[in-house]
Amino acid sequence: MALNLGCTAKPGNARDNKTGSWRVFKPEFIREKCTQCGMCTIVCPEGCISPDEDEFPVPDYDYCKGCGLCAEECPSEAIEMKKEEK
Amino acid sequence: MEGSHAVARAVTMCRPQVIAAYPITPQTHIVEALAEIVANCELDADYITVESEFSALSACLGASAAGSRVYSATTSQGLALMFEVCFNVAGMRQPVVMSIVNRALGAPLSIWNDHQDSISLRDSGWMQFYAEDNQEATDLHYIAYKVAEDHRVLLPSFVCFDGFILSHTYEPVDMLNQEQADSYLPPFKPYHRLDADDPISFGLFASPDYYQEFRYENDQALRSAQDVVASCGREFGEMFGRDYSGLVEAYRLDDADTAIVAMGSLCGTVKDAIDELRDAGKKVGLLKIRSFRPFPAEEIKSALSGVSRVAVLDKNISLGSKGAACLEIRDALYGSQIPVLGYVLALGGRDVRKKDIAAIVDNAEKGRGDIFYGLREELLK
Numbered sequence: 001m002a003l004n005l006g007c008t009a010k011p012g013n014a015r016d017n018k019t020g021s022w023r024v025f026k027p028e029f030i031r032e033k034c035t036q037c038g039m040c041t042i043v044c045p046e047g048c049i050s051p052d053e054d055e056f057p058v059p060d061y062d063y064c065k066g067c068g069l070c071a072e073e074c075p076s077e078a079i080e081m082k083k084e085e086k
Numbered sequence: 087m088e089g090s091h092a093v094a095r096a097v098t099m100c101r102p103q104v105i106a107a108y109p110i111t112p113q114t115h116i117v118e119a120l121a122e123i124v125a126n127c128e129l130d131a132d133y134i135t136v137e138s139e140f141s142a143l144s145a146c147l148g149a150s151a152a153g154s155r156v157y158s159a160t161t162s163q164g165l166a167l168m169f170e171v172c173f174n175v176a177g178m179r180q181p182v183v184m185s186i187v188n189r190a191l192g193a194p195l196s197i198w199n200d201h202q203d204s205i206s207l208r209d210s211g212w213m214q215f216y217a218e219d220n221q222e223a224t225d226l227h228y229i230a231y232k233v234a235e236d237h238r239v240l241l242p243s244f245v246c247f248d249g250f251i252l253s254h255t256y257e258p259v260d261m262l263n264q265e266q267a268d269s270y271l272p273p274f275k276p277y278h279r280l281d282a283d284d285p286i287s288f289g290l291f292a293s294p295d296y297y298q299e300f301r302y303e304n305d306q307a308l309r310s311a312q313d314v315v316a317s318c319g320r321e322f323g324e325m326f327g328r329d330y331s332g333l334v335e336a337y338r339l340d341d342a343d344t345a346i347v348a349m350g351s352l353c354g355t356v357k358d359a360i361d362e363l364r365d366a367g368k369k370v371g372l373l374k375i376r377s378f379r380p381f382p383a384e385e386i387k388s389a390l391s392g393v394s395r396v397a398v399l400d401k402n403i404s405l406g407s408k409g410a411a412c413l414e415i416r417d418a419l420y421g422s423q424i425p426v427l428g429y430v431l432a433l434g435g436r437d438v439r440k441k442d443i444a445a446i447v448d449n450a451e452k453g454r455g456d457i458f459y460g461l462r463e464e465l466l467k
Binding site for chain 2: 003022
């Protein structure tokens with residue numbers, strides 16, 4: 001996002017707002033427990049969890065608001081919410 | 087000419103392309119006259135009839151963002167209804183010009199003059215110019231457009247003049263002709279505008295990481311508008327003989343002991359009172375504030391540097407505190423040891439006469455200030 005005069009912007013710039021700065025609790029993904037079921041990717045309201053090259057889910061912390069839905073829904077309790085110090 | 091009709095004619099000369107307004111006393115004659123002017127094809131503008139002041143200013147905001155020069159006018163409760171849109175217009179940096187025919191705010195309901203309406207919008211980011219007479223009220227519209235549309239400013243502007251006292255008074259007004267107006271005020275060149283082929287959104291969301299910087303830039307724009315107001319006012323004077331380069335104007339202030347500070351039509355009465363007080367040997371002068379936003383604190387500080395006391399007349403009151411001009415003058419003079427005495431007066435249209443000015447000077451000399459002047463004690467239990 002830029003300080004454009006009149007608070008203007010071109011279309012399709014929602015990605016410029018790094019809403020991850022709103023986060024209080026940060027999800028930490030524990031690979032050893034993860035079964036790659038994909039539930040976290042489905043329930044993430046931001047759509048910011050995607051699989052890496054080994055098919056393990058990885059959140060994009062630029063946009064993760066720390067809502068905790070992924071941790072709540074994970075069947076194998078492979079996601080822990082940790083208080084984030086800034 | 088009647089003040090309202092003179093303003094309507096001046097606005098016509100400014101060639102607004104979109105006009106949206108809702109009639110309200112004492113502004114009605116302006117928008118009636120403009121409706122007639124547009125209907126008679128004397129002005130090529132879209133005149134949008136709306137169902138409220140909120141819609142009026144919203145229509146102006148949209149039209150301005152689309153790249154049109156726009157005009158509206160309102161007062162009192164109408165301006166109060168525009169409150170939300172006012173902040174949006176300023177934040178989106180749209181150079182809307184709006185006449186404020188100053189009137190008191192209810193309750194109690196009053197159709198008569200004071201400055202509570204526009205003063206209550208002092209934090210909105212709009213420029214605010216106050217006219218002493220109808221000549222100044224008309225001239226300030228050309229200047230307001232020129233300053234507002236300057237790409238160094240890009241802020242909306244109120245042109246404030248007193249309801250009934252000016253709006254409904256007939257006095258001679260020297261009007262520019264269209265050629266003169268066009269030579270002073272070129273066509274509007276938007277900084278950027280709504281365009282379906284090159285889409286853009288205005289007034290977007292800003293997270294806490296950005297909002298404060300937007301507000302800072304808005305504040306900087308209003309502060310730096312001072313120089314543009316001065317240069318546009320000077321240019322008007324060079325072209326048409328009436329100089330508006332000062333954001334404030336001094337009257338017999340050079341050797342004054344007591345300085346009166348006032349805004350709007352009250353200044354005429356104060357000038358006459360000063361002439362009489364000077365004849366009686368009292369050294370009194372006036373500092374008239376023409377531009378309340380931007381607020382020329384440095385200019386005021388230097389204009390008042392030689393006086394022994396300052397009496398500030400406010401046709402408004404921040405309830406629980408003081409009049410707006412009093413607070414700002416006191417701030418401008420902070421550290422100078424010059425006493426600043428505030429007088430809240432003329433609320434809801436109560437008349438102010440020369441003898442009242444003399445009485446206020448008397449109060450100021452005795453150090454009695456920060457009062458409501460002219461209270462009818464018999465009504466207060």
